Amino acid sequence: MGQGHQKDSLPGDLLHKDSIHIIENLLIQQQDLLKADSALRVQLEAELKKGAGNQSKTRDLQSQLARILSNDSMKRLGQLQQIQALKKYAEGHPVVLNEDTLFLLYTKMGSFGAAERAAAISGRISKLYRDYSFKADSLNLLSTGNGFDITYKNDLTIMSVSQLDALWFGFSADSLASAYRKTIATEILKQKKENNLYNWLRRIGWMALILVSLSVFIFLINRLYRRSVHVIRANRERLAHGLTFRKYRLVTPEKLEHFLIRASSVARFIIIVLAAYIALLLVSGIFTATEKWTATLLGWILTPARSVLHSIVHFLPNLFTIIVIYFIFRYVIKGIHYLSGEVGKGHMQISGFHPEWAQPTFNIIKFLLYAFMAVLIFPYLPGSASPAFKGVSVFLGVLVSLGSSSAINNIVAGLVITYMRPFHVGDRVQIGDVTGDVIEKTMLVIRIRTIKNEDVTVPNSAVLSTSSINFSSCTKPTDTGLILHSTVTIGYDTPWKKFTMLSLRLPKGRK
Template sequence: LLQLGKRYILHPDSVYCESSDIVTDVVYENKVIASFTDQDALWENSTRDELAAKNREVIVQELHKLHNEYGLLQLGKRILYFILVVAIQGAFIWGTRLFYKRLKVRVGKLKETKLKPIFISTYELFDTQKQLSILFFLLKILQGILILLQLLISVPILFSIFPQTEDLAYRIFSYIWNPIKELFIGIVEYIPNLFTIVIIWYAVKYAMKGIKYLVGEIESEKLKINGFYPDWAQPTYQIIRFLLYAFMIVMIYPLLPKSENGVFQGVSVFIGLIVSLGSSSVIGNVMAGLVITYMRPFKIGDRIKLNDTIGNVIEKTPFVTRIKTPKNEIVTIPNSFIMSSHTVNYSSSARNYGLILHTDVSFSFEVHRETAHRILIKAALDTPDVLPDPAPFVLGISFQDSGFTYQINVYIKDADKINRIYSDLHHNIQELANKEGVEMVVQHYIATRDGEETAIPEAYQKKK
């Protein structure tokens, strides 16, 4: 029946019954549509011919219905509908493109009126031309989305016009609608988890604000906690922030969509493995940085000595510490190396006790001890930035082949001036020794003496 009904040319009333000795057939153009036997008539409590005639009427009615649906007239109507839908879709696409062109012109005018460069501090992130390019790109995407939505609606309609492609139309529509329906249902079902995630996020956010306020009070020394130094505040805050964010991720992870999916879990494990294998030295430096922070061996600006490197600490990061030497050399040292080395902090000693600088000076044996002490003490007191209290002091160090070695010790408060203080102290000692007519001696210094001349400048030699 369906095959007959789909014919464009069909005469349903031409269906007739044809009887033989054993069956009665319902026939159309020598094609048997149905056959009835005496047994069939017995079940219906009728004769074979009556049953065939009754069913013929039903078949003719059904063929009339199919002919009305699949006939030439309906085919013409469907072709017209098809052309109409294509024309309407073409008009929509043309209108969308026209709308895009006009909107692009209006957006282009914004460059001279509304658009201004976007800055982050002093860095120009987006100038007006870049902003205009981004807006044009977004308009292009919007145009594509609108045309795609139109096609997603019109293509299934076109396929549904013809019965032969109606099933394909429903299938295409299901390809579009089912993902949208599942997405919508998934979003609705995910709303409770989303609310939970938002609550966790805001709880952590405001907890961080409270902790940050306390950190600021500790750093400014408005809030003092016994045994907790102000320079610990910021590192401690970073640690607490990391732990809170880690806790937040642990709480949110089971609430994420597809978090129970094996692929999602496998990717998470793989990323964790890569991070753990590739960051052992990094983690070591970070842990060393934390230990250094709480050990407080130095702080920013301190003059320190690290093995053979002397300079001022200019930067401390979780990974490295940078030192600027007196010769303006920037030395970068991994924190793990600092942990395994010894550090001398000159600035800390100078601030708390007064740093002692010392230098050795040798005089010949004929120079009296009191004269040597007087020269060294006066030279020390005349040196800028040397503290008069505690007073400089002199120690006798050792006998040499050509004289006796003294050590002058001075107190200073500014460790950044060590090199200049040493230089000034040495100049003052030499100057005063020359003025006193006293000869300083140096190991391995060889000179021939006649008992009259001394190795000091002539300007300082006493005239006889």
């Protein structure tokens, strides 16, 4: 009957609600078993002495005694395993003095449960604490046959320690009672010393000093803030150019001045809040009743700070891996960029590959390499394995897919147009109803300037889905040239002789 088997065989509600009752019954059974074993061993040992001359009877009695001892040992072992398994679900009830826990009670006594016992004992100990003539030597132990009583001057019974209490902790009743007596005496004396008039006055003095120091610190911080605002406004001429980057103005002087004043105000607020928080920590640590607040207040800061620091330390190996991956791809892209530049300038020739393909091909390869780099880096990012991170990634992917379908169509069409080479920048073309010169080609659109100097933007998908005419493709000296034609209308009132003479004057092949 092992521990795991016991845990599985008992229902969950029984484990949580009735575990203490079950343990008490098991402890009582174990105590009764020990008493019965002791009586049986005494009887068998007496019979062994009587039948010392009869060897056969002696062997039978010895075998019977060994069998009884073995069975009892197995029973006690099984009960101990049950008890240890059930103790994990047992709830102890604290005996307290001024909100400080002295010890926990788990077992009942008579009709009083553990909670009632703990409350009654706490009240009696508080009564002793309020007794100005308290003496620790007046706490005594009195045997009751079934345990021990802790009394004060043999008049007031503070608490009773039963055999059941002792069996719960695996101690003898007198050892457990002595430990409780020592704890009660020590805590009463300690708290009396901590809460005397001198210590109270000293704590109040420390509290006043902390509050005065906090007030002075806040006054100095406010004064420093006003001084910083004055300095910022007095040096407006130094902010005349604002915030610039490579001759580009990023922030105007007025915005920069407002930002600096706002940043000073935020810094002042953060410093004051931290100072007040530290003062609250110091004040709560001064008084005994609020000492437990100190650990709570510190936990609010230290727990997140520890968690962040722990995450940073554990992220360092992944960070170095990300840096190595980034630099590898960076220099690979630099090498490909150099090759594409040589091909674009004509210094390096590849059969069947036109120089104008070099830059768009490099852009495609660069995009694919960066995408592959992101795929390699993603598992090393903090929180990448969490369901929330994955859910947000899928959500953003769906949004991008739904919102960028037309943009992706234009990009794909731009790639096709680039490698089809139907026209170049500067060519005069006709796309649909638009006729003009191509002034710009991008991955998304083509811009055409018409004869009337109108700039028309045509999406690449529209270019690919309709026919286009290039008027400049055959205008080089080595080409056949562009044949221009026009329609001439002659009125009915024109003499036929003039029309005949005009036809005779036209060159051959142009009629």
